[in-house]
Structure formats: structure tokens, C-alpha cells
Amino acid sequence: MIVSSATNTTPTTDSTSTKTNSATDPAAAQDRFLKLLVAQLNNQDPMNPLDNAQMTSQIAQINTVTGVQQLNETVKSLASQFAAQQLMQGSNMVGRQVLVEGNTMSVDETSKKATGAFDLAGSAASVTVQVLDPTGKQVGVVEMGSLPAGRYNFSWDAAQYQGDANVRFKVVANNAKAVVEATPLAIDKVVAVSMDGNKLQLQLGRGAIATQDGIKAIL
Numbered sequence: 434m435i436v437s438s439a440t441n442t443t444p445t446t447d448s449t450s451t452k453t454n455s456a457t458d459p460a461a462a463q464d465r466f467l468k469l470l471v472a473q474l475n476n477q478d479p480m481n482p483l484d485n486a487q488m489t490s491q492i493a494q495i496n497t498v499t500g501v502q503q504l505n506e507t508v509k510s511l512a513s514q515f516a517a518q519q520l521m522q523g524s525n526m527v528g529r530q531v532l533v534e535g536n537t538m539s540v541d542e543t544s545k546k547a548t549g550a551f552d553l554a555g556s557a558a559s560v561t562v563q564v565l566d567p568t569g570k571q572v573g574v575v576e577m578g579s580l581p582a583g584r585y586n587f588s589w590d591a592a593q594y595q596g597d598a599n600v601r602f603k604v605v606a607n608n609a610k611a612v613v614e615a616t617p618l619a620i621d622k623v624v625a626v627s628m629d630g631n632k633l634q635l636q637l638g639r640g641a642i643a644t645q646d647g648i649k650a651i652l
Contacts, residue, residue, distance in 0.1 A: 523626035523633045523645075530652040531635075533643050535619030536601045538564070538589070545592040549602050552649075554614040556581045557606040564589050567598045580606075584618075584650075599639070618649055 538547040553560065560580050564573035572594060575587050594600065604615035625636040635643045 523635065526623045526626060526635060526651070528623065530620055530622050531637075531643070532618045532649040532652065533621060533637070533641070533647055534616060534649070535621070535641070536603065536617040537619045537621075537639060538600050538602055539620060539639070540591045540594065540599060545590065547589045547591040547594075547600055548586065548620055549588075550584060550586045550618040550620065551604045552584050552616040552618065553580055553582050553604075553606060554616075555608070557608050557613040557615075559608075560585075560604065560606045560613075560615070562587055562589070563603045563605060565601045565603060566594075566596050567601070572596075572600065620652065 532550055536549070538549045540547045547564070549562070551562075556579075558579050560577035562575040562577060563571050564575065566572050573589050573591075575589050577585065577587065589600075589602075591600065602617060604617055606613035606615045619639075621641065622638040623635045624638050627634050627636070633645050635645075635648070637643060
């Protein structure tokens with residue numbers, strides 16, 4: 434907004450915090466505008482008064498700026514409320530077992546069973562799950578036979594496994610000579626939830642972090 438030369442000036446403050454607050458406060462912005470407008474009207478050239486269309490345009494501009502500022506504050510408030518709601522809802526996941534992408538199998542100390550799952554992209558005439566120790570050595574095998582496309586769980590008897598670390602697995606699926614894609618899925622437990630910006634993060638029992646999108650199923 435262009436303001437004509439004026440003999441009256443608006444008092445300013447030396448407080449940095451006051452300047453910062455008034456710069457972002459819509460009410461303060463409107464107050465500054467009205468003071469400048471009154472000063473302009475009081476000191477305009479009588480021979481060249483302020484044009485009505487120009488005044489209307491300036492009022493419309495300040496109303497638009499104020500509206501945008503208020504909208505931004507509303508959106509920020511809604512985003513903050515949504516993030517808090519996400520965190521509260523995510524807390525219901527703590528203690529639940531989930532499926533995430535991964536090839537680690539956890540051994541149940543009571544049943545001595547190691548479990549896992551996988552997604553099969555297409556039909557396969559032969560599906561075999563190779564159980565591997567942390568060094569990559571095969572310590573067991575689970576024959577799944579012929580399977581159509583879909584999601585499958587499996588378990589392996591780990592009673593004879595002597596290692597301390599969790600075993601891993603690899604799915605080998607073939608249809609004649611063609612390889613069928615299989616995505617390994619690990620069963621893990623959610624132990625904590627947190628927010629990273631506006632994204633919910635889930636801390637898993639084996640140390641990994643998963644996002645909501647990374648959860649394939651809740652068991």
C-alpha cells in the first residue's frame with residue numbers, strides 16, 4: 434500500500450517480542466492498517482484526494498491477508514490435533530504382534546517353534562522355505578509344495594537349533610523354470626509408538642522401526 438507523505442507517524446516499540454507477535458497476529462495487522470489508513474486520510478492532498486477504488490482495494494487486500502493468516506493458524510491447529518489423535522490411536526498397537534517386511538524368524542522358547550510368513554506373487558508349482566542361521570548356513574527346510582498366489586504362514590521346529598540368535602529364512606518358489614517372486618514377512622511385536630513430524634512410527638521388539646504403511650497385518 435502506498436501512503437502519501439504524512440506529518441503524523443505511528444509510534445513504534447523497541448520490544449522485539451512485541452514486534453514478532455504483532456507481525457503474526459491478524460488483529461494487530463488490522464490495527465496497523467487502520468492507523469495507516471487514518472493517517473493517510475488526515476494528511477492527503479485536498480487537491481488530490483485518495484481515490485475510492487484505491488481505498489476499497491487496500492481494504493480488500495488487508496482482509497485477504499488476515500483471512501490467510503487465520504486459515505494458516507486453523508490448519509496448524511488441526512494438524513497438531515490430528516497428530517495427537519494418531520499417537521493415541523497408535524498406542525493401542527503396543528503389545529500387538531504385526532507382520533512387516535523382513536526375513537527374521539523368532540523362536541518361541543515354550544513351543545520351540547520358529548514362525549514366519551511370505552507373500553507369493555503368483556502360482557508356484559514348488560515352494561520351499563530355507564531356514565538360515567546368522568552366517569547364512571542352511572539349518573532347516575520347510576516344504577510348502579504347490580501354492581497359488583497369496584499370503585502364507587509357516588513354522589519350523591527349532592528344538593534342535595543350538596544358536597543363540599534368531600534364524601532367518603529365504604523363500605524359493607518356482608513354476609517350471611520360472612522364478613515366482615516371494616516377499617518375506619517377519620512377525621514382530623510393537624513395544625512403543627512415537628511421532629516423527631506428522632508420521633506415526635512403531636518401535637518393534639527386535640529393534641526395527643516401522644511406519645503405519647509398513648504394517649502388513651495385525652495378528
